[in-house]
Amino acid sequence: MSTPAVPISATEQKAAEHIFGDRLPLAERYVEHLATSGIERGLIGPREVPRLWGRHVLNCAIMAELMPEGATLADVGSGAGLPGLTLAIARPDLRINLIEPLERRTIWLNEVIEDLGLENVEVLRARSEQLFDEVSVDIVTARAVSALKNLIGMCMPLANSSGELLALKGRSAADEIAAAGKELKKHKCAEPEILTVGADVLEEPSTVVRVRRR
Numbered sequence: 256m257s258t259p260a261v262p263i264s265a266t267e268q269k270a271a272e273h274i275f276g277d278r279l280p281l282a283e284r285y286v287e288h289l290a291t292s293g294i295e296r297g298l299i300g301p302r303e304v305p306r307l308w309g310r311h312v313l314n315c316a317i318m319a320e321l322m323p324e325g326a327t328l329a330d331v332g333s334g335a336g337l338p339g340l341t342l343a344i345a346r347p348d349l350r351i352n353l354i355e356p357l358e359r360r361t362i363w364l365n366e367v368i369e370d371l372g373l374e375n376v377e378v379l380r381a382r383s384e385q386l387f388d389e390v391s392v393d394i395v396t397a398r399a400v401s402a403l404k405n406l407i408g409m410c411m412p413l414a415n416s417s418g419e420l421l422a423l424k425g426r427s428a429a430d431e432i433a434a435a436g437k438e439l440k441k442h443k444c445a446e447p448e449i450l451t452v453g454a455d456v457l458e459e460p461s462t463v464v465r466v467r468r469r
């Protein structure tokens with residue numbers, strides 16, 4: 256691959272070492288894929304290159320801190336593998352389904368998974384709603400897929416009886432929770448929690464909304 260320079264600050268480098276440990280070379284290879292074929296094939300915008308490490312890979316991979324050992328995951332609307340592929344790289348003990356309906360995205364994801372030699376992740380080409388009878392996992396993740404009020408109906412049916420949704424959100428988290436009252440009630444969910452993750456290692460920690468059933 257001829258790779259455009261993907262900048263990484265000293266703080267990001269330290270965070271990447273902290274999150275990925277001896278699997279950091281796999282994360283670096285993933286970033287190379289994002290910056291080359293990921294851009295050529297429209298999975299990520301060229302203007303994102305300067306923010307690939309900080310805003311995309313590290314803000315997603317830090318969610319590994321919330322994952323119990325050996326958990327099963329479904330990442331809804333995985334796109335270029337965010338956050339699902341970053342979690343598969345950081346945590347080989349997790350078993351992860353990447354759920355993505357668009358064929359060209361699933362082809363790219365499978366190519367990257369094969370190149371990285373990841374054995375704990377599988378791509379399912381489908382909309383989440385088509386998998387409600389087939390997928391039952393401990394944790395459903397989603398980032399930049401839809402507003403929380405829509406995500407609840409798209410994701411909670413994929414969670415097992417004690418399962419949960421972890422949605423990566425930004426500053427809108429509290430407003431999105433306030434707007435999701437009807438859906439939370441319909442799916443018998445408790446009041447969501449807003450978690451700040453990675454404050455000790457990231458310049459901008461991630462905001463995650465955790466939704467559990469009552």
Ligand SMILES: C[S@@+](CC[C@H](N)C(=O)[O-])C[C@H]1O[C@@H](n2cnc3c(N)ncnc32)[C@H](O)[C@@H]1O
Nearest residue numbers: 331332333334337355356357382383398399400
């Ligand atoms: C804006 S992209 C975000 C991709 C990635 N999660 C990220 O953070 O970069 C939204 C993705 O959700 C997928 N998507 C939309 N509706 C979906 C559904 N009902 N089930 C699963 N994926 C869906 C789209 O195909 C698209 O790849």
